[in-house]
Amino acid sequence: MPIQNYIILAAALFCIGVSGVLIRRNAIIVFMCIELMLNSVNLMLVAFSKMHYALSNAQGKGISESIGSDAQLFVFFIMVVAAAEVSVGLAIIVMMYRNVHSTDINFLNRLKN
């Protein structure tokens, strides 16, 4: 599969996530759109790792089994960080709901005054 297809797919998913962050006011939905953006980046990294593997095999240099697997480990670490981020972020949202009885992010502008 040409790599351009994966680039377009991942960019479209990322931009849907960006639009979701901009147009939704519920803090949980905004958080889910951030997860969507993280996942599109993961998809791009895996596609590039397979492209790198194919390129270095085609050039015939350094045919080792492990070429390109760094990117997949980066994806693994991104997932680890995302899981930690979700646990802390949802705790913050629950705390906010307990204080203002809403998840509307427009209630978070109190620092302005």
Add this chain to the structure above:
Amino acid sequence: MTATEILFWFLSALALFSALMVVISKNPVHSVLWLIVVFFSISGHYILLNAQFIAIVNLIVYAGAIMVLFLFVIMLMNLNANTEPQRNSLVRLAGVVAGGLLLTVMISALRSANEITNSKATMSEGDIGLIQNLGKILFTQYVVPFELSSVLFLSAMVGAVVIGKKE
């Protein structure tokens, strides 16, 4: 058109449609369910790319753990379509236009880059995504980041408990 291509286009269409539905749907529970569909289709893409370890981890961590956490929080707060705050239509239009412009810029910048013209992602060959290879590298080259991520998890757990605790 081979079976791989058909699967690729089907999974791409499914991912894009359900990502749109995540943003569009009024009920937060429906958004979570559509996001689970997105994660399943992205896992399908990983399997097509023969990255089996990442596919399984994606299913277990995202579709299994994180989405259940989201559902718990939404049901705990009793959110539904009636309590959903809405932005006015001008801000919505601005958000959609901003996202579309970003998409245009990214695609036009990346489409004709020198490094990626005529390069393909190998679909079903190569065993770099298998758990044997990834495990070997994870526990030799990347053992320090692996241990650091366990410290990160511990601090995230402590942080979540401290933040969520009643005063």
